Amino acid sequence: MAGHSIPQPLQLEGMEGKGDWEGHFYAEGCALARASAEAYFVQLDEELYQDRPAGWKVIGFRERRLLTRFGEVVLRRRLYQDEAGVSHFLVDEHLGLPAKQAATPSLQEAVVAMTTDVAYRKAAKHVTALTAGVLEATTVWRLTQRVGAAALAQEAQDGEAVYKQGQRPHQEGRRVAERLFVEADGVYVRLQREEQRHLEIKSAIAYEGWERLGGALERYRLQEKRVYVHGVSNLAFWEGAGLALGRHWDWSRVQHVVLGGDGAAWIAAGTEWLAESVRQLDGFHLARATGRALGQENGHILYQTIRAGDFAAAQTLWEQAPKRQQKSTQRDIRWLDQLLADQQGQDWRSRLALDPACQRGLGAMEGNGAHLIADRMKGKGRSWSRRGACHMAKVRQLVLNAELHLWCGRMPTTTPSPSPTNQRPKRRKLRDTSSWLHAHVPALYGPHSQRPWARRLHSQIHSTD
Numbered sequence: 001m002a003g004h005s006i007p008q009p010l011q012l013e014g015m016e017g018k019g020d021w022e023g024h025f026y027a028e029g030c031a032l033a034r035a036s037a038e039a040y041f042v043q044l045d046e047e048l049y050q051d052r053p054a055g056w057k058v059i060g061f062r063e064r065r066l067l068t069r070f071g072e073v074v075l076r077r078r079l080y081q082d083e084a085g086v087s088h089f090l091v092d093e094h095l096g097l098p099a100k101q102a103a104t105p106s107l108q109e110a111v112v113a114m115t116t117d118v119a120y121r122k123a124a125k126h127v128t129a130l131t132a133g134v135l136e137a138t139t140v141w142r143l144t145q146r147v148g149a150a151a152l153a154q155e156a157q158d159g160e161a162v163y164k165q166g167q168r169p170h171q172e173g174r175r176v177a178e179r180l181f182v183e184a185d186g187v188y189v190r191l192q193r194e195e196q197r198h199l200e201i202k203s204a205i206a207y208e209g210w211e212r213l214g215g216a217l218e219r220y221r222l223q224e225k226r227v228y229v230h231g232v233s234n235l236a237f238w239e240g241a242g243l244a245l246g247r248h249w250d251w252s253r254v255q256h257v258v259l260g261g262d263g264a265a266w267i268a269a270g271t272e273w274l275a276e277s278v279r280q281l282d283g284f285h286l287a288r289a290t291g292r293a294l295g296q297e298n299g300h301i302l303y304q305t306i307r308a309g310d311f312a313a314a315q316t317l318w319e320q321a322p323k324r325q326q327k328s329t330q331r332d333i334r335w336l337d338q339l340l341a342d343q344q345g346q347d348w349r350s351r352l353a354l355d356p357a358c359q360r361g362l363g364a365m366e367g368n369g370a371h372l373i374a375d376r377m378k379g380k381g382r383s384w385s386r387r388g389a390c391h392m393a394k395v396r397q398l399v400l401n402a403e404l405h406l407w408c409g410r411m412p413t414t415t416p417s418p419s420p421t422n423q424r425p426k427r428r429k430l431r432d433t434s435s436w437l438h439a440h441v442p443a444l445y446g447p448h449s450q451r452p453w454a455r456r457l458h459s460q461i462h463s464t465d
Contacts, residue, residue, distance in 0.1 A: 026132075027132065029070075030070040030071050030132035031071075033070040033071075034068075034070060034071050034072075034073045037068070037070075037073045038073055038074060038075075038076075041073075041075050041076065041077065041091065042076070044091055044094065044095075045076075045077045045078055045090075045091050048078075048090040048091060048094060049078060049090075052080065052090065053082070055082065055083045056080045056081065056082050056083075056088070057080065057081055058078050058079070058080060059078075059079040059080065059081050059087070060078070060079055061076055061077065061078055061079070062076075062077065062078075062079050062089070063075065063076045064092075064102075065102060066097070066102060066103075066104055067102045067103045067104065067107055067133045067135065068104050068106075068107055068133065069104075069106065069107055069110070069131050069132070069133070070131070070132050070133075071131075071132035071133050072133060075091065075092075075097075077089055077090070077091035077092070078090070078091075096409055097409070098409045101143075101146070101409070102139070103135070103139070103143055104409075105405075105408040105409035106408075107131075107133070108143050108146075108147070108408040108409060109404055109405050109408040110127070111123060111127055111135065111140055111143055111144075112143055112144050112147050112395060112404060112408065113399055113404060114126060114127065115140060115141075115143075115144045115392075115395075116376060116392070116395055116396050116399050117376065120137045120140045120141045120144070121137040121140075123137075123140050124136060124137045124139070124140045127140070144391065144392065144395055145388070145391050147391075147395055147398070147404070147407045147408060148231075148390065148391025148392065148394045148395045149391060150407055151394045151395070151397075151398060151407055152231050152232055152390060152391070152394055155231070155232050155235065155240060155243075155244070156232045156234060156235060158170065158243055159232060159234070159235040159239060159240060159243065160234075162243065163235075163239055169243055169246060169247070171247045172246055172247065172250065173245075173246055173247050173248040173249045173250050173251075174250055175224070175248055175249050175250060176249075176250055176253045177208045177224070177249055177253070177254055178253075178254070178255050178256070179208070179209075179254070179255060179256045179257070179258065180206055180207070180208065180245075180249065180254050180256075180257050180258070181206065181207050181208070181209070181257075181258045181260065181362060182204055182205070182206045182241075182245075182257055182258070182259050182260070182270070182274065182277075183204065183205050183259075183260040183261055183282075183362055183363075183364060183365035183368075184202065184203070184204040184237075184241075184259070184260075184261045184266075184267045184270065184365065185202075185203065185204075185261055185262065185267075185365045185366070185369045186200040186201065186202045186203070186264065186266075187200070187201050187203070187369050187372075187373040187374055187377075187378070188200050188201075189201060189373070189377045189378055189382075189383075189384055189389055190378075190382065190383040190384070191383060191384060191385065191386060191389070192383035192384065192385060193385060194385065194386055196386075199384070199386055199389055201229065201230070201231075201373050201377075201389065201390075201393050202229075202230040202237050202266065203227065203228060203229045203230065203369065203372055203373060203393070203397075204227075204228045204237075204241050204365075205222070205225055205226065205227055205228075205364065205365060205368050206225070206226045206228070206245050206249075207222040207223055207224055207225040207226070207364075208223045208224045209222075209223045209359070210222060210223065210359075210360050211223050220360065222364060224248075226244075226245060226248050226401055227368075227372060227396075227397045227400045227401055228240065228241045228244045228245060228397060229372070229373075229393045229394055229396065229397040231390035231391075231393060231394050237266060237269075238269060238270050238273040238274070239273070241270075242273060242274070251275075254275075254276070255276060256276050256277075256278065256352060257274045257275070257276060257277040257278070258277070258278050258280055258348045258352075258362065259271060259274060259277045259278065259279055259280060260280040260281075260282060260362035260363070260365065261280075261281075261282055261365065262281070262282045262285045263281065263285065263335060263339070278348050278351055278352060279344065280347070280348045280362050281339075281344055281345045282362070282363060282365070282366075283303075283307070283361060283362070283363050284363060284366060286303060286306065286307075286339075286345055287299070287300075287303050288332075289332040289335055289336055290302045290303045290306075290332075290336065291303075292324065292328070292329045292332045293323055293324060293329055293332045293333050293336055294321050294322075294323060294324070295324065298317070298321045298322075301317060302314060302317050302318060302321070302336075305317060306339075306340075306345040306346065307345065307346065307347045307350075308346070308347070308350065309346035309347070309350050309351070311340060311343045311346075314340060315340050318336065318337075318340055347361065348362070349361070372393075372396055372397075372400065373393060373396070376392065376396065377389065377392060377393070
């Protein structure tokens with residue numbers, strides 16, 4: 001009987017044990033990818049040189065090192081100078097590589113997304129284990145800060161253009177929704193090396209409704225959910241939220257906005273900014289306050305009466321039912337006194353008769369606030385600088401809105417200051433100095449006059465304060 005020949009395994013240099021074959025071939029594949037990428041760069045640089053703009057001259061060659069998913073590669077390319085004396089790297093511009101950043105936009109997106117779930121040091125450790133590159137925790141931190149700073153700078157610039165200069169937003173949403181549900185809340189995070197010990201990060205979610213999930217349990221998913229996190233000091237919360245949500249929805253087509261949240265004054269201010277809005281007090285906070293003030297049984301009855309909108313019966317019950325006298329309940333009692341006087345807390349479904357019976361109550365913000373801010377930024381001894389907290393919160397917004405890729409590789413936008421000049425200003429013709437009082441703001445007229453940002457501009461211009 002002829003014996004079968006058994007093939008001899010390859011002798012792999014540097015392999016320790018039989019289980020190291022995967023790491024060996026992975027390193028071999030990454031080395032081949034790096035060599036192929038560097039050869040591609042050489043070919044691309046030559047092709048761009050042949051098609052360079054007329055009048056551009058080559059200054060010389062420059063090298064930069066790039067961190068990719070398959071390790072560090074060397075990019076050697078030509079440096080050009082245009083007719084105005086401005087320097088250009090055509091290869092960098094063609095590939096969309098930001099200046100002064102070693103990580104490629106693709107690697108940056110993967111790393112920054114990971115930092116929104118785990119600490120910077122742990123993210124660097126995971127990336128090093130899963131790729132052929134080595135990233136330090138400080139590098140991971142800088143990549144995240146760059147994205148957050150760029151997004152916040154753009155938000156401040158857009159707010160300045162719309163609310164101070166009267167310009168139309170550069171991007172307006174086209175999605176049509178008859179009704180929007182907006183819920184807002186604030187989460188306090190601990191600060192370090194700051195005058196204040198805590199920072200309230202305000203955020204909001206907006207969605208079009210609910211979708212029933214399959215299975216025996218009654219579960220729902222929010223439809224078309226969008227997230228907004230506030231982080232710009234010179235822009236009010238609802239001004240920023242209106243612009244951010246307006247890039248997704250067409251505000252002029254929204255007939256009703258149901259605004260949910262607790263009793264905070266800054267949340268209630270949204271009814272003045274959002275057109276055709278109905279205020280919905282958060283059921284959790286209302287039920288907790290009534291239970292603390294009157295006890296479980298009477299508190300539940302008062303809660304149901306307020307929700308039904310029967311404020312006469314609610315006032316009678318509030319006056320007759322014995323109230324708890326503990327010091328911890330006095331704040332809830334004062335809040336309920338004011339709530340009943342203002343006749344607030346009625347369920348929005350009973351206020352809008354046109355809503356179908358299948359509509360659900362609000363209350364998704366508590367869980368969303370935990371997923372958005374608290375899970376990453378609270379607990380485990382975490383503390384932040386004010387700027388770092390705002391950057392991380394804004395990056396979390398980009399990840400949840402699936403917009404992170406739009407910001408990776410982008411530098412923070414800054415408004416350049418005018419350069420000093422020694423020239424004498426030209427003498428101007430005298431004119432009526434009061435004409436500026438009658439300035440014309442085109443954004444307030446025409447098809448965009450009913451949008452929330454335009455209504456806000458109108459109220460600011462014609463304010464009598």
